[in-house]
Amino acid sequence: MALIAPDKETQIPDIVIGRLPVYLRALSFMHQQGKRTTSSSELGRRLGISSAQIRKDLSHFGEFGKQGTGYHVQHLIKELRLILKLDNIWPVAVIGAGFLGHALASYNGFEERGFQIRWIFDTDPTQIGKVINGITIQSMNELENTIELKHIKIALLAVPAVHAQSVTDRLVDAGVEGILNYAPINLVVPDHVNIGYSDPVVQLQHMTYYINSDDQF
Amino acid sequence: MALIAPDKETQIPDIVIGRLPVYLRALSFMHQQGKRTTSSSELGRRLGISSAQIRKDLSHFGEFGKQGTGYHVQHLIKELRLILKLDNIWPVAVIGAGFLGHALASYNGFEERGFQIRWIFDTDPTQIGKVINGITIQSMNELENTIELKHIKIALLAVPAVHAQSVTDRLVDAGVEGILNYAPINLVVPDHVNIGYSDPVVQLQHMTYYINSDDQF
DNA sequence: TAGATTGTTAATCGATTAACAATC
């Protein structure tokens, strides 16, 4: 079997899937503010997206609104969580206990949004055994065993660029299917593995194209 | 990354601009490996992009290759740096000196790619005056003055979500034109301001759609 | 009811790809 996703799911454009978490984040914000209902136009205004696009995106998955009144915020949140498989907490491993790994392991914003950092790995003997936010730093020697034993599917990769590909290969071999890569390098993985990239420099370099540098230097 | 609409004058699609930093990163990697020339097909293979797309993207800016032999790596790097305005080092401010702000200020991978973290701000009196990687944490009271005095154009926003919009308003009023937002919230800014988003949870929630959770829970 | 807003269709807009003459 070449692909995991069934036909019906593959028919939905990936770009649509990518917007759902943004909708979810905005809806959760509205919910916190006490808003009970919203409309595609209100949501679109907040996100800088057309109302038509929001309605079209949602229509791939069902009918979640009511003519005349719009969407019930809490209900739409629940539906989006189901679509994105967020009805359980995904356990996550952090690879690399440098400054960034520390920051990720210390961040408490994951759990309410569907994830929990449960493991952190490093090669540095002086780091191994230390505890960050209740998580004990493990040796990279235990990587494969732990992944297989705990059925870890998702990892945050915060190792130096030179090691990113080799660690990725180990993660994939052990069964990881989703990697958020913080190293500034492109990873090569099998088709069934999902990679997300987080390289701040790439984003900054995108911006500088649009920023006039005349009075900067 | 959500950016302002490209100038009608430039006519170059924003999605093309967004790929240039990725090309640049891959080319720099090749250069480090000692590669002197490459081709659109080799580059495409590495990045999972078609060779036609790479040639088309580059053709918006000029003719950088040679039939039969491809592209001179070092030359193409130089051209891309010019296009993206990376021929000088952009000074950058970090807002927020929590774990993430610390990690950003401590990261030494910015400078060789066109950026230098030069300022870091926080409200916490116990943090102000401390030094991270040679940078003294300043009071948020000095934010506007410093931005205006130093003509700061780019900021990394690493403050709690509840403060992200109000701090953004202050940054924009003071003259900042590019913000990389690490807070899990959508920002509203004027058209001329470029926003990049870095919310790991949004990326993880995108992945989980494709990951089978059957044996996970 | 009258106004508001959905879900959906068709048209428009934009991006990607295949193909190939040019040429190193």
Next chain:
DNA sequence: TAGATTGTTAATCGATTAACAATC
């Protein structure tokens, strides 16, 4: 030269938007 690869065109593919009947 012969093989390789570019830059570009036209065709294809896909995504966004405008518009509106349905209906709350």
